[in-house]
Amino acid sequence: MVPVLVAGGGLAGLACATRLHREGVAVLVLEAGDVVGGRVRSDVVDGFTVDRGFQVLNTAYPALQRAVRLRDLDLRPLPSGIRVRRAGRLHDLPHPASSPTAPLRAMASSATGLRGKAALARYAGSVLATRPRRLKERPDVPAGEAWATLPSGLVRDLLVPFLSGVVLEDDMTTSRVFTDLMMRMFATGRSAVPAAGMQALPHALARQLPSGSVRLGSPVAEVRPDRVTLADGTAFEARAVVVATDPWTAPALVPALGTAPAPRGVTTYWFAARPWRGLDGTLAVDADGSGVTNSVVLSASAPSYSTDGRALVATSVLHTDGRARTDADTARRTAAALHRAPDDDWELVAAHDVPFALPAMTAPHPLRRPAYLPGAGVWVAGDHRDTSSIQGALASGDRVARSVLRHLSAPSRPVAPHRSTR
Numbered sequence: 001m002v003p004v005l006v007a008g009g010g011l012a013g014l015a016c017a018t019r020l021h022r023e024g025v026a027v028l029v030l031e032a033g034d035v036v037g038g039r040v041r042s043d044v045v046d047g048f049t050v051d052r053g054f055q056v057l058n059t060a061y062p063a064l065q066r067a068v069r070l071r072d073l074d075l076r077p078l079p080s081g082i083r084v085r086r087a088g089r090l091h092d093l094p095h096p097a098s099s100p101t102a103p104l105r106a107m108a109s110s111a112t113g114l115r116g117k118a119a120l121a122r123y124a125g126s127v128l129a130t131r132p133r134r135l136k137e138r139p140d141v142p143a144g145e146a147w148a149t150l151p152s153g154l155v156r157d158l159l160v161p162f163l164s165g166v167v168l169e170d171d172m173t174t175s176r177v178f179t180d181l182m183m184r185m186f187a188t189g190r191s192a193v194p195a196a197g198m199q200a201l202p203h204a205l206a207r208q209l210p211s212g213s214v215r216l217g218s219p220v221a222e223v224r225p226d227r228v229t230l231a232d233g234t235a236f237e238a239r240a241v242v243v244a245t246d247p248w249t250a251p252a253l254v255p256a257l258g259t260a261p262a263p264r265g266v267t268t269y270w271f272a273a274r275p276w277r278g279l280d281g282t283l284a285v286d287a288d289g290s291g292v293t294n295s296v297v298l299s300a301s302a303p304s305y306s307t308d309g310r311a312l313v314a315t316s317v318l319h320t321d322g323r324a325r326t327d328a329d330t331a332r333r334t335a336a337a338l339h340r341a342p343d344d345d346w347e348l349v350a351a352h353d354v355p356f357a358l359p360a361m362t363a364p365h366p367l368r369r370p371a372y373l374p375g376a377g378v379w380v381a382g383d384h385r386d387t388s389s390i391q392g393a394l395a396s397g398d399r400v401a402r403s404v405l406r407h408l409s410a411p412s413r414p415v416a417p418h419r420s421t422r
């Protein structure tokens with residue numbers, strides 16, 4: 001018998017397993033896929049490193065700092081400013097939360113005078129000056145509603161284009177508590193990718209486990225409080241079972257979870273292009289309604305993503321009703337315009353359609369869902385139990401591990417309800 005079985009080897013399952021291992025508890029991770037990492041995965045295509053959907057980690061994520069040594073990831077930070085296209089013109093801006101008045105200055109035509117500036121300063125100031133714990137205590141409403149006092153041009157031309165690439169929707173129905181927390185992270189940390197691709201993160205977690213702790217190609221078909229059965233009928237017994245599968249498969253294993261959250265989808269087109277004059281790694285967003293949510297020359301920040309000297313451009317498009325809003329051709333033309341580049345020699349290296357990228361966090365969104373489900377007798381970890389992010393997945397895995405540890409050290413007592421320590 002293994003003390004703890006974890007179904008799912010994404011970030012949440014791995015964070016749970018590594019914490020248990022560090023505390024001296026043996027654990028076996030059962031992963032359905034052929035590699036760990038779940039939604040964080042990288043491929044090498046024609047010598048280019050392409051992540052399965054453009055994503056970055058943020059160096060300020062507290063759970064990331066707890067889970068791995070950042071220096072082991074060989075991080076390549078992206079520039080902290082952003083570029084916005086509005087009415088066909090490109091505006092290079094400092095980070096929206098790093099300098100409250102800079103975006104208004106740069107986009108003077110969007111500014112609405114002193115009242116607007118004061119409102120923006122209040123918003124940015126409160127996000128930056130307020131401790132995360134206090135941000136979490138604010139009434140949760142849709143981000144779009146929370147921004148009602150800001151100048152409409154600023155919301156339309158900057159906040160929505162920028163944050164739609166983070167929450168993968170642009171109606172801004174997402175929890176304002178989450179968007180505020182993310183804005184704070186962006187202002188206090190750096191967005192970065194590991195030199196070897198985003199999959200370096202789950203690999204760094206898996207390396208912390210003794211060999212044999214992860215069993216790949218092992219889809220879990222059934223879970224009980226003390227037993228897990230694989231699809232091929234193999235059964236394992238344990239003192240505690242953790243379900244760390246994605247939000248859309250977890251309810252099949254744990255019906256008590258109820259209906260799965262709505263998915264947010266994104267398609268990322270990866271283009272290779274001959275380097276052009278003025279090329280840089282600034283994240284560019286589009287306020288002109290092309291359907292492209294953001295585009296970045298990733299090889300400018302992480303040269304190892306390209307091995308033939310060409311620039312590698314990741315261009316992401318939101319989904320509507322499960323489908324990308326624009327095709328590769330439109331994405332290519334839009335991206336070239338966003339980067340002030342000619343697009344005659346751009347080659348499509350890969351296209352990643354990810355219809356199930358993030359669980360929606362429509363407001364009001366509880367930031368913590370219980371680690372343990374008494375009715376099912378199992379623990380549940382994953383981004384859908386905290387926030388839809390790398391931070392949320394890692395924090396959830398760690399939180400579940402701590403709850404399991406309490407249970408194992410006091411097996412005769414009922415599991416205490418979780419109290420957040422962050």
Ligand SMILES: Cc1cc2nc3c(=O)[nH]c(=O)nc-3n(C[C@H](O)[C@H](O)[C@H](O)COP(=O)(O)OP(=O)(O)OC[C@H]3O[C@@H](n4cnc5c(N)ncnc54)[C@H](O)[C@@H]3O)c2cc1C
Nearest residue numbers: 008010011012032038039053055056220246382383389390
């Ligand atoms: C395209 C994209 C862009 C993103 N961008 C960002 C970003 O920039 N910043 C950020 O912070 N976050 C981003 N995210 C979110 C972040 O990647 C996820 O929140 C996080 O990886 C979720 O981890 P998880 O462990 O909760 O779930 P998952 O990664 O889904 O892991 C679940 C695991 O369970 C396995 N599994 C499923 N069913 C079974 C079964 N029956 N038996 C055994 N195993 C099973 C799966 O194979 C998978 O490995 C992005 C996500 C995507 C997809």
